[in-house]
Amino acid sequence: MTEAISADGIRKRYGDVQAVDGVSLSVATGEFYGILGPNGAGKTTTLEILEGIREPDEGRVELLGLAPWPRNTALLPRIGVQFQASAFFVKLTARETIRTFASFYGIGPKRADAMLERVGLTDSAGVLTDKMSGGQAQRLSIACALVHDPELVFLDEPTPGLDPQARRNLWDLLRDINAEGRTVVLTTHYLDEAEVLCDRVSVMDHGKVLKTGTPAALVREIDDTVRVGVESGQLTAARARELFAAAGAEITGLEDDGATLSLSTRLPAPVLSVLAEQNALRGLEVRGATLEDVFLQLTGREYRA
Amino acid sequence: MSTTSTPVRRPESGSESAGTERVSAFAGLTRVMLLGFVRDRGALFFVLLMPLMFLLMFGALFKNTGAPHVKVAEVGQVRVLDSVQGDGRAELEKVLTISRADDEKSALEKLRKGDLDGVLSEGADGTVNLRYSATDQVKAGSVQGIVNSLVQDANQAASGKAPVFTLVPSQVEDESLKPIQYLTPGLLGWAIATGAVYGASFTLVSWRKKRVLRRLRLAPVSPGTVVGARVAVSLAIALAQTAIFLAVATTPFFGLKLTGNWWLVVPLVLCATIAFMSIGLVTGAAAKSEEAANGINQMIILPMSFLGGAFIPLDGAPGWLTTVSHFLPLRYLVTSAQAVLSRGGGVMDVLPSMGGLLAFSAVMCAIAWRFFNWDDA
Ligand SMILES: Nc1ncnc2c1ncn2[C@@H]1O[C@H](COP(=O)(O)OP(=O)(O)OP(=O)(O)O)[C@@H](O)[C@H]1O
Ligand SMILES: [Mg+2]
Numbered sequence: 112m113t114e115a116i117s118a119d120g121i122r123k124r125y126g127d128v129q130a131v132d133g134v135s136l137s138v139a140t141g142e143f144y145g146i147l148g149p150n151g152a153g154k155t156t157t158l159e160i161l162e163g164i165r166e167p168d169e170g171r172v173e174l175l176g177l178a179p180w181p182r183n184t185a186l187l188p189r190i191g192v193q194f195q196a197s198a199f200f201v202k203l204t205a206r207e208t209i210r211t212f213a214s215f216y217g218i219g220p221k222r223a224d225a226m227l228e229r230v231g232l233t234d235s236a237g238v239l240t241d242k243m244s245g246g247q248a249q250r251l252s253i254a255c256a257l258v259h260d261p262e263l264v265f266l267d268e269p270t271p272g273l274d275p276q277a278r279r280n281l282w283d284l285l286r287d288i289n290a291e292g293r294t295v296v297l298t299t300h301y302l303d304e305a306e307v308l309c310d311r312v313s314v315m316d317h318g319k320v321l322k323t324g325t326p327a328a329l330v331r332e333i334d335d336t337v338r339v340g341v342e343s344g345q346l347t348a349a350r351a352r353e354l355f356a357a358a359g360a361e362i363t364g365l366e367d368d369g370a371t372l373s374l375s376t377r378l379p380a381p382v383l384s385v386l387a388e389q390n391a392l393r394g395l396e397v398r399g400a401t402l403e404d405v406f407l408q409l410t411g412r413e414y415r416a
Numbered sequence: 417m418s419t420t421s422t423p424v425r426r427p428e429s430g431s432e433s434a435g436t437e438r439v440s441a442f443a444g445l446t447r448v449m450l451l452g453f454v455r456d457r458g459a460l461f462f463v464l465l466m467p468l469m470f471l472l473m474f475g476a477l478f479k480n481t482g483a484p485h486v487k488v489a490e491v492g493q494v495r496v497l498d499s500v501q502g503d504g505r506a507e508l509e510k511v512l513t514i515s516r517a518d519d520e521k522s523a524l525e526k527l528r529k530g531d532l533d534g535v536l537s538e539g540a541d542g543t544v545n546l547r548y549s550a551t552d553q554v555k556a557g558s559v560q561g562i563v564n565s566l567v568q569d570a571n572q573a574a575s576g577k578a579p580v581f582t583l584v585p586s587q588v589e590d591e592s593l594k595p596i597q598y599l600t601p602g603l604l605g606w607a608i609a610t611g612a613v614y615g616a617s618f619t620l621v622s623w624r625k626k627r628v629l630r631r632l633r634l635a636p637v638s639p640g641t642v643v644g645a646r647v648a649v650s651l652a653i654a655l656a657q658t659a660i661f662l663a664v665a666t667t668p669f670f671g672l673k674l675t676g677n678w679w680l681v682v683p684l685v686l687c688a689t690i691a692f693m694s695i696g697l698v699t700g701a702a703a704k705s706e707e708a709a710n711g712i713n714q715m716i717i718l719p720m721s722f723l724g725g726a727f728i729p730l731d732g733a734p735g736w737l738t739t740v741s742h743f744l745p746l747r748y749l750v751t752s753a754q755a756v757l758s759r760g761g762g763v764m765d766v767l768p769s770m771g772g773l774l775a776f777s778a779v780m781c782a783i784a785w786r787f788f789n790w791d792d793a
Contacts, residue, residue, distance in 0.1 A: 164630055164633060164791075190634070192631075194631070198630060199628070200448050200623075201622055202452045202455040203451060207451065210444070211444045211447070212631075214440045214445075215437075215440075215444060215632075215635035216635065217436050
């Protein structure tokens with residue numbers, strides 16, 4: 112597989128802030144790649160350097176085999192970019208906006224309108240962009256990034272502000288464009304999004320990539336504790352402890368908050384059989400580690416959506 | 417939602433496709449800027465409506481000023497008046513309306529009321545009696561001066577000798593400007609300056625703030641195409657302003673008479689628009705917000721309009737002002753437009769100005785380039 116993006120040791124400093132501190136990454140053609148990280152981790156700055164709108168202090172970047180900095184007009188039609196904050200012309204409707212962006216690539220109004228339809232904005236095509244809802248603006252912004260059929264797509268937090276339905280639709284769209292052979296790089300705060308969409312993710316904080324891998328591998332790598340919960344009132348915490356000890360089921364934590372009796376264990380089978388014997392399975396929930404746990408462990412920070 | 421799997425399109429890198437893309441991008445940008453202008457009520461007001469209102473207001477207000485025209489009544493026969501015939505009579509009637517009155521009493525009554533400015537009668541021994549009212553000092557002065565010169569001429573003619581001294585009269589009305597003759601180019605210059613400075617400066621500031629510039633930078637659009645589209649739109653707006661102003665000023669009510677090479681105002685306006693846009697580029701590159709740009713632009717346009725002769729003619733201005741005005745691009749537009757629109761000026765009245773305006777633009781663009789930034793950060 113050829114590389115769509117290769118970055119080596121990129122650094123960027125703003126005054127006292129080292130926004131990007133030696134990031135290296137490589138994205139294969141056709142890959143769906145995610146960058147995760149808390150606020151201020153340096154995700155946007157990294158993307159800007161990859162896209163070629165910011166010059167890195169240090170490091171080397173190649174997109175599709177070409178250097179994005181200084182501005183490279185041979186490269187531009189092959190990449191599509193959606194900014195974290197929308198960038199629209201003033202006093203234009205959604206349809207006029209996407210047609211204008213399309214015109215920059217010599218693309219006619221028909222294909223622009225089709226793209227608008229693809230993100231479900233046909234009904235709001237006549238709305239001025241500054242009157243659009245956050246979610247509509249977000250979708251328009253993505254449509255504008257995709258209107259010229261780019262091979263490589265950068266999306267900086269495409270889904271905040273979308274309702275669940277619109278979010279699912281957008282996921283479908285992103286999966287489709289990836290299935291068509293396009294490489295997609297996305298930053299997000301939503302770990303479920305990364306888990307569902309991305310082939311590989313990098314977890315970033317303080318300008319550094321902490322870990323890269325497939326979501327499944329990252330989850331497997333961390334302590335694989337399973338959390339089990341049942342409704343309170345079926346079994347007291349003390350009795351449960353006795354029973355687990357008698358059955359030889361090792362548990363690492365046990366707590367009853369009045370609503371849920373929750374416990375964690377590395378060996379869920381004996382625990383579950385004890386609960387079944389006691390007929391205490393009402394409201395049973397079993398949850399393995401998720402990216403959220405990975406995120407927490409790597410960044411040491413509470414996950415904030 | 418489409419699920420067909422199309423192979424990713426490789427952009428063709430032929431020069432032909434680059435050409436059509438450039439045309440399409442130019443058309444797209446031009447449309448964006450025109451729509452932005454037409455849908456911005458504030459811009460429409462300041463660029464078109466307000467200057468036009470000023471023209472209507474001042475045009476109507478100053479319509480009857482200029483060289484004072486006086487009305488006299490002739491009681492009985494007054495030879496100094498009657499002896500002036502032919503061309504001389506026509507010239508005389510430009511400044512003097514002569515009516516006949518049979519009855520001296522009623523004529524004097526009209527004089528008191530202000531309906532007349534003078535009453536003329538001739539005495540037995542050749543005295544010419546002029547009665548006037550001192551209510552209107554200007555007219556009192558004019559009527560005395562005119563009648564006095566008539567008497568002098570008649571005496572001189574009666575002596576039968578060639579005149580020893582000849583006064584070369586210079587016709588007041590034709591040399592000094594009628595109000596509409598300086599109001600039209602002046603207010604038009606102000607309107608064009610406002611439109612072009614704001615157009616360039618606002619596009620730059622708001623596109624930078626709204627991250628549109630940064631987005632454009634990621635599209636295969638050359639800076640030349642963006643600038644070209646902005647220049648084309650501003651030129652179109654300036655020509656529309658010119659057409660509207662000339663249409664209004666040449667109505668019979670305002671009575672501006674266009675002379676021979678008036679169309680030279682078109683290339684002149686185009687050059688001036690580019691010069692004003694270059695000012696807007698500098699303020700737009702330097703200002704961080706629309707509000708700041710607004711303030712800076714106003715601080716440039718208003719003084720430039722006053723000192724450049726847009727509101728008051730520079731003809732009688734003190735020397736220092738004339739000196740200052742030579743550094744202001746608006747002055748070249750206003751004075752050259754005055755010359756070609758209604759005073760019979762020709763190519764040589766506009767060419768040097770056009771050259772100067774373009775040179776000014778080049779300097780300003782170089783300055784703007786140094787300040788220019790794609791991004792806020
Ligand atoms: N233009 C700039 N000027 C100065 N500092 C900046 C600039 N852009 C970003 N920073 C700083 O660099 C650091 C990284 O910012 P960046 O926008 O890359 O983070 P991010 O991971 O995208 O955050 P978020 O999740 O909030 O979007 C932050 O501390 C930020 O304050
Ligand atoms: Mg960001």
